[in-house]
Amino acid sequence: MSKDDRQDLSGWSVERLHDDHAQALREDAVLYDSETDHQRLRVIENPTFGRVLTLDGVVQTTEGDNFIYHEMLSHVPILAHGSARRVLIIGGGDGGMAREVLKHASVEHVTMVEIDPGVVEFSKQYLPNLSQGAFDDPRLRLVIADGAAYVRRTEDRFDVIIIDSTDPVGPGEVLFTDSFYGHAKRCLTPAGILVTQNGVPFLQGAELTNTMRAFKALFADWGCYLATIPTYAGGPMALGWGTDGAARKITLPQLTERFAAADIATEYYTPEVHLASFALPGYVRRLMP
Template sequence: MSDPETMRDWSVERLHQDHGQALRVAQMHYDSETDHQRLLVFENPTFGRILTLDGVVQVTEADNFIYHEMLTHVPILAHGAAKRVLIVGGGDGGMAREVLKHDSIEQVTMVEIDAGVVDFSKKYLAAISDGAFDDLRLDLVINDGAVFMKQNADVYDVIIIDSTDPVGPGEVLFTDHFYGHAKARLAEGGILVTQNGVPFLQGDELTGTMRAFKTLFSDYSCYLASIPTYAGGPMAFGWGSDSNARHVDLTTLEARFKAAGISTDYYTPEVHRGAFALPPFVARLIP
């Protein structure tokens, strides 16, 4: 793979200073630059269609279910009575797809900074949104997530920060000010969950978010899931709430999951509970 001729057919991600990954490009479907970033959609024999932004893998057809199920069903079923959900990011529609599986959800607001991501996702990654953009409960807002969070006065039961890594347009979504504005948008008993990278390679990212959550919430932590194309070990999802929802018992989760009647490929109530069991190297990153 070190041969330059061979590497022409590979997409090489260099998100981390000392680690990278390469994915074979069997067919290029889309290659364009928007006002904010460069978007590629290509076909890989194992992972299906893959979206990269500035060379960094964002989503794949094959393994996106893990990420999307864990950032949606965990807070929604832990809450138990969520009606209104806010998604910041998520332009591919996968997060909305999973949230909208819950008939109990009455309204979903999705704030995406880049209209181009939504437009081409509908065309080139339609399997990921799976009709979510046509659901009447979805309100799509094209705006900077940080600006929306600061100016909007609505409140939500669950807020999901489906951000890119803290570089470029996604950087502002990892600041103390942003998290403070997000908490102000939570209804009583509300839950905020965030994408916080791979702790083994991005420990500072998790620590920074947890330090902010410590000042904002009475209960804060993270939970884990392993997603093949987010290389470097399990991914961390930040959790902040002033409720006791993180500690909901297995029997209650099982009853809520059964009542929801949803189909999943990764999430189960047992996985939900186990995801909060942190290995020491992750627990030490939480102040």
């Protein structure tokens, strides 16, 4: 960024999610800018990251680097489980998570619960590269509802539950509570796996600690794994993990065999990355309750 750009940020999308840190993405074009009942949605064009979706000024996903987040939050639990047939996605209105989950031919049914129909509709129009036809897959059931209310009331059970939430502010705040995690666990099959996005620990440590405290009380095997997504600035993102099964004991040869059998194309995920992502640096370990 030039000296002139630092003085004048017009033409830049500035994210101020954190008190002491901000990031800016150049806007080549603003493709969409609208206020819904829940939040302000914008899609901008950036030379490096392509189309970028922001909600209330905070980057949610980009064409350029979304594959890292979506692959790691979907393939890690599905391949670790080994026989996942039914998957629940809370959030994920852009369709990227459904895209990755539905790559698995072994997955028979996906329920996606999104609170804001506006996110789905404009993502189909302005971010079609994220969903890549996932919304048309007959295995996908889209439910427009509050995710917390859904897990509290549903009688369905799932092998994998993916919490693809926004940050814990506004409509997404309820998805980071102990009661929500407890209701989500109730919706799991006996060896089911719950995974969550828990922000960037270096800047959002309390968020991870609070979730891990709830997971410790709920699950026999709990913790987090890491993935580095460039536009989620501040270091690697923590992805929460909770299960009463033995999925984390899988070996590299077993995981390699499952990955080959799944016959899916990935840009970030590999069996080696899968196992290594559970190795935590000291500052993240110290956030564990």
